[in-house]
Amino acid sequence: QAQLVQSGAEVKKPGASVKVSCKTSGYIFSSYGISWVRQAPGQGPEWMGWISVHNGNTNYAQKFQGRVTMTTDTSTRTAYMELRSLRSDDTAVYYCARDPNVRNYDSSGSLLDSWGQGTLVTVSS
Amino acid sequence: DIQMTQSPSSLSASVGDRVTITCRASQSISTYLNWFQQKPGKAPNLLISDTSTLQNGVPSRFSGSGSGTDFTLTVSSLQPEDFAIYYCQQSYSTPITFGQGTRLEIK
Numbered sequence: 001q002a003q004l005v006q007s008g009a010e011v012k013k014p015g016a017s018v019k020v021s022c023k024t025s026g027y028i029f030s031s032y033g034i035s036w037v038r039q040a041p042g043q044g045p046e047w048m049g050w051i052s053v054h055n056g057n058t059n060y061a062q063k064f065q066g067r068v069t070m071t072t073d074t075s076t077r078t079a080y081m082e083l084r085s086l087r088s089d090d091t092a093v094y095y096c097a098r099d100p101n102v103r104n105y106d107s108s109g110s111l112l113d114s115w116g117q118g119t120l121v122t123v124s125s
Numbered sequence: 126d127i128q129m130t131q132s133p134s135s136l137s138a139s140v141g142d143r144v145t146i147t148c149r150a151s152q153s154i155s156t157y158l159n160w161f162q163q164k165p166g167k168a169p170n171l172l173i174s175d176t177s178t179l180q181n182g183v184p185s186r187f188s189g190s191g192s193g194t195d196f197t198l199t200v201s202s203l204q205p206e207d208f209a210i211y212y213c214q215q216s217y218s219t220p221i222t223f224g225q226g227t228r229l230e231i232k
Contacts, residue, residue: 037169044212044223045161045169061220095168107219108157113180115168 002027004096004116011122012086019082020119022096027114029072030054033099034079035112036070038092045095050105051079059105086123093118127151127215131224137232142203146227148196148213157217158196160189163210163226172211173198205231 007021022034036048049060051070058070069082079096097112128151138144148158156176161169171180173189176196186201200207208231213224 044225045214046223047221059219063220097168105219107216107221110216110221111159111171111174112169113171115170118168 002098002114004098004114006094006096006116006119009120009122011124014087014123014125016086016123017082017084018086018121019080020094020096020121022079022081022116024077024079024098027098029074029077031102033101033105034070034072035097035099035110036068036081037095037097037112037115039095039118040089040092043092046092048081048094050099050101050110052101052103052105053079054102057104083121086121088123091121091123093120095119126220127154127218127222129213129215129222129224131211131213131227133227134225135228135230137230138203139232140203140205144200144203144229146198146211146213146229148191148198148224150194150196150215150217153193154215154217156192157215158189158191159214159216160187160198161212161214161223162207163212169212203229 003025005023030053033052035050037045039045051058053072071080096116098114101109130149132147158176160173163169177189210226
């Protein structure tokens with residue numbers, strides 16, 4: 001079955017950047033996209049955006065536009081999410097999730113059925 | 126963005142009880158409503174999609190219903206492994222959004 005394994009916890013200072021990786025296995029990488037979701041302590045999950053593994057198309061939530069970049073490396077079956085200009089309220093667990101949207105994003109097709117284990121990003125001075 | 130509001134925010138129940146969690150959308154979302162279960166330190170796990178479709182491996186004691194703005198998740202007979210946090214999520218429009226969660230605790 002699908003497995004998504006994320007990189008380890010990070011501690012960053014305000015203003016810095018973080019890049020989280022998500023290595024996949026157990027399914028055809030290019031037959032799915034990847035969504036990124038974060039969850040602040042005690043809060044519900046928050047969708048950050050999606051990337052097509054097939055063609056590199058992205059759809060970022062407006063809240064993160066200009067501050068986030070999502071990429072993939074098909075040779076290693078790995079997805080990446082970089083978030084810049086970190087603030088204290090970016091402290092959260094960041095998840096990657098397999099998304100059935102392949103070429104273009106359609107929310108109605110965004111069924112997140114396999115998730116990584118999460119990466120805790122702590123932003124503190 | 127569509128706001129998802131769950132009630133109650135927490136619920137105490139006993140093994141064998143029947144419980145219902147409610148989710149309300151700030152506008153009509155047809156039946157584009159999914160339910161997730163999350164246990165401590167774990168990622169959310171998809172239980173139900175499109176309001177009422179159980180995912181593979183999800184016990185039949187879970188069921189979902191609703192349409193438009195009002196939805197429910199029902200567990201017919203609680204088992205010890207069901208105590209967790211439950212989130213609804215709309216997939217009607219971008220950005221997809223989640224409720225704030227309902228914590229189901231053992232009485």
